[in-house]
Amino acid sequence: MEARRNSGARQKTGSDHVAPDCRGMNFYRADDAFRGLLDLYMEPALRAHLDPHLDRLGELAGGRLDELADAADKHPPVLHPRDRFGHDEDWIEYHPAYREMERIAFGEFGLHAMSHRAGVLGWPAPMPPIAKYGFQYLFVQAEFGLMCPVSVSDTSNFVILRYGSDELKRKLVPRLLSQDPAEMWKGTQFMTEKSGGSDVGALESEARQEHGEWRLYGEKWFCSHTDADLALILARPQGAAAGTRGLGLFAMPRRLEDGSRNRYRIVRLKDKLGTRSMASGEIRLESAFAWQVGELRAGFRQMLDQVNLSRLSHGVRAAAMMRRCLNEALCVARNRIAFGRALIEMPLMRRQLLKLMVPAEQALSMYAWTADVMDRASRADEGAAHLLRILTPLFKFRACRDNLHVATGAMEVRGGNGYIEDWVNPRLVRDAQIGVLWEGTSNINALDAIGRAAAKMGVHEALGAALHARLAESSRLPQKFRMRLGELVDRAVAFASRASGVEGERLARMAAGALYNAATAVLMAWEAAHLDNGRRLLLSRMVVDYRLSAQDPLAPQNEAWEERAAALLLGEGAVTLDQAAAPVNR
């Protein structure tokens, strides 16, 4: 495959006016913040074991994987409704670049299996979420589209392992957790129909008992990873109650035991704005065979487990894409000359770069903490399970929204070239958009966090308590700053209480945003204290000043502080914890 021109690895010549990109960079080695958080959250033996694997994926993401992602994006999949003999054996043709990325993700790194069984990457136990999502974070800095099949395979495996009968597990698990392409079954999940995406209870497809087995009828309107080997699918058993309570969960194989095609058809593929490397289609269920998964009437609740795992993955994907955007923007700003100086020397550009950096770092902190909470929840820690209930929708909502601004901002830093498909920016802008739709739109996630987790279960109070506990563990931080953070947490929790009342639905997004910002400010301060990292405390302070405090748009007052912070955050000098928390000059 042709290597992309203007590689960042190539030296600029005197006549070379076009700024380079990050091609050739190792995204693991370049990411001090990520490595610092792994040191903090990951058990040391696993950390040491995974270091070379993360290093390899970081190198691939800045090199070969990035080239493959570019090619796969430009050669989207094609649906063939019949085989060459005229049988209705639909199949999807992928570019070889996509197949090679699959080999890396599923075959080499086992991203779909690593947290479900021992042995992946030579580790003698299933890996915790901090590891799995850490690999996702590096992978997505190059390729976003394929992460959908990887993630839905991972989450399908979770559901089958948790809810499948022993017989179903015996049949499916060896295939689902295999890394051998000849044997492996990849998974997906189909819920959305024309009648309902957010309103899942409105879906119309039906499950019927025929000759002692389940058969599915109806249509699914959005089916990503359309040709997966196994689809988890919601349908209403004949005669079951209306709404989500009547829905059953089924596992529908693409092929039957005798190798013949199951009775559903891919009607067409969607012509999508982004995620173009990956196939999303519409399917018609024509008496498709399926296995029942778990309790028949608990289908929706079981599917929500999968949705929540996917939401965490979406937050991580947003963190990854923002990191890529930031890296690209810094690369341009350091190399592009305008008006006789590098862009990075210009005060207005420095301000814009901070606007890309702060949300990228917030999302990184949220990934590490949420993954840690998920790990504790999986080990029967009820408090952690309770907390997780609000963290996943908060993370999904805010990080995916932030990603939109960051992607557009990074495109703008590259100037006109940022709009041209030779460069990664257009793909980042296009791919970012789906984050606010998949696994619930922004409204649906904010309502889930505030209208359900906070209003019905009081989880925002638990979140407040957990953040205060983090502050109590951060005694190295200057007292005044800790107190300021504590006040902000209390105010965000009080706001969430107000917004969780019947009258407050209107405010759900504001309240969810406030909780996310308060949580990430505390997390970054806690990390700063434990890593003795003044830079991270500055970032926490940026969140406090710019995302949690009122600014008068007609009289901004902290220019001197802002300039100093920009210099430090852009790597021009070291900063201690005390300096980072010094009183603001206003």
Ligand SMILES: Cc1cc2nc3c(=O)[nH]c(=O)nc-3n(C[C@H](O)[C@H](O)[C@H](O)COP(=O)(O)OP(=O)(O)OC[C@H]3O[C@@H](n4cnc5c(N)ncnc54)[C@H](O)[C@@H]3O)c2cc1C
């Ligand atoms: C490329 C792509 C791939 C997809 N792949 C899959 C897949 O593999 N499997 C799958 O199951 N689904 C998939 N989806 C579907 C996706 O999850 C839905 O599109 C999404 O959940 C929104 O549902 P909808 O399109 O029906 O919009 P609607 O639910 O009609 O929403 C329209 C608008 O109304 C708002 N809204 C809805 N209810 C409320 C409320 N109570 N309060 C305030 N606002 C509200 C929403 O926020 C949104 O802005 C995919 C979608 C796309 C675009």
